[in-house]
Amino acid sequence: MSKLKLTGKDLRGIGYPEGPVISVAMTVMQKHYKHEAKEDVMALLQKILAAPVEYENDAVLGLIAEKLIPKKDLLDGESISLNQSGIQFNVFGQEHIEEGAMHQMYQAAKLPVSVAGALMPDAHSGYGLPIGGVLATDNAVIPYGVGVDIGCRMCLSIFDINPKELTDKESYFARELGEATLFGSGAQFDRAANHDIMDHALFYTLPLLKHLHGRVWKQLGTSGSGNHFAEFGIIEVKEKDAVLGVPAGHYVGFLTHSGSRALGANIANHYTKIAISKRRLPQDAKNLAWLSLDEQEGIEYWNAMNLAGDYASACHHVIHDKIAKQLGRKPVKMVENHHNFAWKEIWEGREVIVHRKGATPAGKDVLGIIPGSMTADGFIVKGKGESASVNSASHGAGRKMSRTRAIASVTDKQFKEELKKFGVTLLGGGLDESPFAYKDINVVMQSQTALVDVVGRFTPKIVKMDGAKHRNWSKKERPDIVGE
Template sequence: MNGKHITKLGFEKRAVKLALAAAEAREEAGLSRAEILDELQAVQANPQAYLTGGVYADLAAELTAQGAARQARKSAELRPTPLPYRVWGDDLIEPGARSQMDVAMQLPISRAGALMPDAHVGYGLPIGGVLATEDAVIPYGVGVDIGCSMRLSVLPLNPESLSTDEARKLLLKHTRFGAGVSFEKAFRGDHEVLHEQTWREQPLLRHLYDKAAEQIGTSGSGNHFVEFGTLTLPGDDLGLPAGEYLAILSHSGSRGFGAQVANHYTKLAQALHPSLDPAARKLAWLPLDSEEGQAYWQAMNLAGRYALANHDLIHARLARALGVQPLASVGNSHNLAWQQRVEGHDLIVHRKGATPAEQGQLGLIPGSMADPGFVVRGLGNPGALASASHGAGRQMGRKAAANTLAKRDVQAYLKERGVTLIGGGIDEAPQAYKRIEDVLERQDDLVDVVARFTPRVVRMDTGSEDV
């Protein structure tokens, strides 16, 4: 009996050595070559039956591991061509975003998708990408800023009752922006989300609790903002008489807590799929029935609730300072994954920079620091997986904007529209964004416009070069 006989059976390198050792032991026990080869073929056909012990146990364990590795490689193979998906505002979308969405639709777990008119290149799934998967969740399909969301509060005040100077003072006193920032301990807010048992159910969440508690009620950098403006309500869609109201609009997320959750679970997902095509590396997924998948799902939803809590505290501070209670409030998350019924199947729908737009569902689609935002009502379009854009979407990257836009032109744009800006960098200039009116026009079958918000005094984090 030698290695050639065993190799002919189709055993791979390490398995050949283990099979040969087992064969030698069986020869010593008096079995013929034919009998041993028959036994080896039986082990090859059903290695699990030999795992419990005996001369073939080591070989069976190796064959089982090799089978699992082959299955993992096969399960990570991309489809040769993307599944079909609908695109809204194709003329507004850069080729790179289409390429990223194509890769996402080649994943073996993908079942449906759509691209919104504000779409642009992101990490993994493009910003403005909507992706439905089966029994799996993609951390970078949700995004780094888990639960990033919008909130509008309509106040019982005439827009002219708040002066620009007073609005500036209120925003400077009651909001905080930037990486790592927090309110002074004596003024730090509290919220029921900080008292959830969930924080104690994972070592990672326990580790991040203090950071989350310290940063509660604050906003990050980039395109996050808090602003006062005028809400023009033509009808009674919000349960209010038609007219103009002073309103607060904010864009904020889950701060450093959410970012660390995203990065931690992305690394775990990538480790589960080492043979995944490099083009899809940022789209590595976690099976929902795995321990890692369930842990991410729990952490993701907690980060989503934490992001909404930040809005709660921001709006409560400003309303309290004005001595009023909001008449109405509208909000939505646009960086999250939801369990959703799609064409008769229970799927996981990732919206990375996309607004949920089920039939009748209210949402918010902002423009830029000097362009209007809109309250919208969803039409539940199944081709878009009941989604819409989450904003105007970038037409120019941050570096390109900072390097090409002139401060005087941005300041002129703000002045022309009567907008006072606190902070904000050239990289967030209105000219770096698509025209919100163009974006809305391309998705009139996804949402109806309910009201218009016109910014007046806007606060953002300081940029690489302030406007």
């Protein structure tokens, strides 16, 4: 096996700044990742560049991260103690939730700014808030309460097309998936799509975003990696719901899952560093550092977060518009929702900031999509406005295996047999995203019958995901990407 070879040009090409970090990165990767594929190493280096604060405690990758984190006195902020007893929060499907996620939620509940919270049945550990964590705060926003992939979301187009066509014209639908979007952590189009979002004033007035504008534009309409997907499937509506407004029947559905790409990652990393520098929390809780919406940095983050959310929405609409044009049909209905975001909402008569990190908004009659896995049904849901969950529901099935464990314990044969069993055609994807890595979506849905009504089902048939070959995630897992 040939040894890894990197050049300074390689690193500068993906955005690494001139300086000592380039030689440090080359040395670290060529020593510790010398037998890894270059494309996998470059993808990992991009992740470190986008969010170095997440790698600063890694024994190996921390050497690179520390060169990317600005030399700033982190002891100039105020020292914050957690409350002895935190706020009460409700847990849905507790028997299916790992201890790590519970611990993270207990930590979040002890923050002085916490007002209300809930943990969804698909919850598992992440950074800051657990994935599946919901936290309402008093006039404060927690960058890692939103997550790295700001505005990660679902978008579903329902087409009045006979689902039989997915089988009869499978190669046609597969081709359209391949042409509608690009997958991969650094994926960019050579020719950028047009969308009004790229004219937003923040791209020209906020220094952080100015240098990102060109890259972000070329990523408009791309889908990233991890658990992000674009897929065709069968929609079943058993009876017409007044809110969904789609007559009973079977339809072709086009469903996408992705977020704000490099834009969200850079915003999250930048403002997390500021939050940590301003409010020094105990080590276990440091990624829960917040920014007040009365201070300049908090206002900046809030505006940038909302821009990233609008950008993520634009990415989905660019993809869905391409598909609709190729199908020659307008969707009879579109359903979409964020699940990595913070909202200003009224809670028991007062305005609070509700963070939903890997959780679906489920206010009264609010529509959303909760996917299963590449072989398991997803659900179109209508919120019941349940205060016990802070008007929230799960955002998916949730992982039961880490990426490393999935790669180590699932064989290609098992994977292929599972796809065949459910009649799913997979384009790309890997063992780390196999159905075996996820909880049973039906069990998750049973744990939240008080939170949402099911008004439709989506059965995957042709699934497109990142086509990168399997990789060893043991060096540094990214649980936040798994569910965000």
